[in-house]
Amino acid sequence: MHRDHDEAFPERRTYSAADPVRRDGRRRALRIGLGGPVGTGKTATVAALCRALRDELSIAVVTNDIYTREDAEFLLREAVLPAERIAAVETGACPHTAIRDDISANLGAVEDLEETAGPLDLVLVESGGDNLTATFSKGLVDAQIFVIDVAGGDDIPRKGGPGVTTADLLVINKTDLAPYVGSDLEAMARDAKAQRGHLPVAFTSLTTDDGIKPVTDWIRERLTDWSAGPA
Amino acid sequence: MSRAALLVLADGRFPAGGHAHSGGAEPAVAAGRIKDAHSLEDFCRGRLHTAGLVAAALAAATAAGRDPVAVDEAADARTPVLALRITARKLGRQMMRAARATWPSAELDALAAARPQGAHQPVVLGLAARSAGLTPLDAGYAAAYEAVSGPATAAVRLLSLDPFDATAVLARLAPDLDQTATAAAATAARISDEGFDALPAASAPLLDITAQQHATWPVRLFAS
Ligand SMILES: Nc1nc2c(ncn2[C@@H]2O[C@H](COP(=O)(O)OP(=O)(O)O)[C@@H](O)[C@H]2O)c(=O)[nH]1
Ligand SMILES: [Mg+2]
Numbered sequence: 001m002h003r004d005h006d007e008a009f010p011e012r013r014t015y016s017a018a019d020p021v022r023r024d025g026r027r028r029a030l031r032i033g034l035g036g037p038v039g040t041g042k043t044a045t046v047a048a049l050c051r052a053l054r055d056e057l058s059i060a061v062v063t064n065d066i067y068t069r070e071d072a073e074f075l076l077r078e079a080v081l082p083a084e085r086i087a088a089v090e091t092g093a094c095p096h097t098a099i100r101d102d103i104s105a106n107l108g109a110v111e112d113l114e115e116t117a118g119p120l121d122l123v124l125v126e127s128g129g130d131n132l133t134a135t136f137s138k139g140l141v142d143a144q145i146f147v148i149d150v151a152g153g154d155d156i157p158r159k160g161g162p163g164v165t166t167a168d169l170l171v172i173n174k175t176d177l178a179p180y181v182g183s184d185l186e187a188m189a190r191d192a193k194a195q196r197g198h199l200p201v202a203f204t205s206l207t208t209d210d211g212i213k214p215v216t217d218w219i220r221e222r223l224t225d226w227s228a229g230p231a
Numbered sequence: 232m233s234r235a236a237l238l239v240l241a242d243g244r245f246p247a248g249g250h251a252h253s254g255g256a257e258p259a260v261a262a263g264r265i266k267d268a269h270s271l272e273d274f275c276r277g278r279l280h281t282a283g284l285v286a287a288a289l290a291a292a293t294a295a296g297r298d299p300v301a302v303d304e305a306a307d308a309r310t311p312v313l314a315l316r317i318t319a320r321k322l323g324r325q326m327m328r329a330a331r332a333t334w335p336s337a338e339l340d341a342l343a344a345a346r347p348q349g350a351h352q353p354v355v356l357g358l359a360a361r362s363a364g365l366t367p368l369d370a371g372y373a374a375a376y377e378a379v380s381g382p383a384t385a386a387v388r389l390l391s392l393d394p395f396d397a398t399a400v401l402a403r404l405a406p407d408l409d410q411t412a413t414a415a416a417a418t419a420a421r422i423s424d425e426g427f428d429a430l431p432a433a434s435a436p437l438l439d440i441t442a443q444q445h446a447t448w449p450v451r452l453f454a455s
Contacts, residue, residue: 108321
């Protein structure tokens with residue numbers, strides 16, 4: 001087996017997600033992408049994750065807004081993290097391009113956060129609400145969460161699409177609203193299972209205490225796997 | 232190396248961050264200066280012969296083997312507006328990441344080490360062209376084309392302009408692009424005799440002023 005020598009090809013280090021170690025040789029932060037339609041609760045999920053995990057982990061957040069800095073400003077206003085741990089990437093009206101086709105601005109933002117607030121354990125990258133086809137490049141994140149909600153119609157899991165079908169975790173949020181919008185949670189679970197096979201699904205309600213728990217549990221598992229990987 | 236590398240470098244989908252920038256088109260659309268294909272063409276022609284010419288000459292000079300750090304200083308001197316210097320360096324850093332992954336070279340590594348926060352984008356573009364085995368003229372073409380293709384794509388998104396009309400604008404600018412790239416390569420060749428003063432310093436004051444204003448807009452579609 002041939003192994004490339006670091007000195008002979010130093011230029012191959014482009015610090016994308018393909019590269020699990022930092023410049024100093026230590027394992028870099030786990031990067032999790034959060035995508036999904038507008039208003040389903042991505043920013044609320046990021047905020048809840050930060051509140052639940054910030055005492056035990058060093059966390060930073062990158063937001064990709066469509067045309068404002070709303071998400072970054074919401075997180076700052078809510079003070080879920082200090083300002084130097086939150087970066088906003090501008091996407092030229094195309095968040096799916098910035099998270100999938102041309103990830104250079106996002107990689108730069110992650111690098112800057114590592115530099116100013118690092119070393120980090122966890123970086124959350126939120127995509128501006130886009131559509132059901134937006135997915136993150138493997139060059140940017142290690143795993144992705146797709147967030148939908150019960151209010152957007154209980155047939156979304158059945159419709160599928162790359163986000164619903166392939167995301168590492170599907171979050172179905174706002175279960176507290178199900179009775180009011182007439183969404184059938186059991187049908188959603190069944191359809192999600194049919195689309196996703198063994199990939200996990202989490203039902204959440206962020207208006208209830210510790211409603212984020214299924215997602216924090218999943219992230220803890222990912223972190224355990226990540227730190228067990230080769231350094 | 233292969234001339235076809237120029238197609239890769241100049242492709243609008245080359246992943247170096249350009250998609251998030253309008254090249255001044257967003258404030259021009261808001262002010263009503265770009266409102267249709269005709270006014271888009273005027274805007275692009277103006278940008279090409281000012282900012283575009285300077286960018287093309289910087290790219291050609293770097294591709295010709297001039298010290299990239301010195302060319303970067305020349306670029307800084309030719310970019311009087313802070314917002315545009317920040318944009319040029321941000322895009323330069325993104326171009327550097329893409330270039331090192333696509334055409335790795337010791338020269339790119341050296342510039343990345345000398346300018347960790349990014350050299351001016353046309354300088355990095357020129358060095359990417361050099362690493363790809365392309366000529367100074369090729370680098371001038373890539374920079375000149377980018378100076379007009381960015382605003383044209385942005386105008387399609389901002390105005391819902393017919394994409395065929397926008398592409399026809401680019402096609403009509405082809406002779407101007409030839410002229411700009413050729414002039415850029417010619418000035419780059421004069422540096423050995425005349426120093427960096429041979430590089431053009433054409434400016435478009437309205438682009439400069441509106442870029443600085445745009446940087447303070449709270450709501451906008453494009454980063455610049
Ligand atoms: N009832 C209810 N509202 C929620 C829940 N999660 C988020 N929201 C609200 O839904 C709206 C959109 O949330 P946001 O996180 O901004 O969505 P994003 O566009 O996906 O980032 C906000 O008003 C949230 O307060 C939930 O679990 N239940
Ligand atoms: Mg959001």
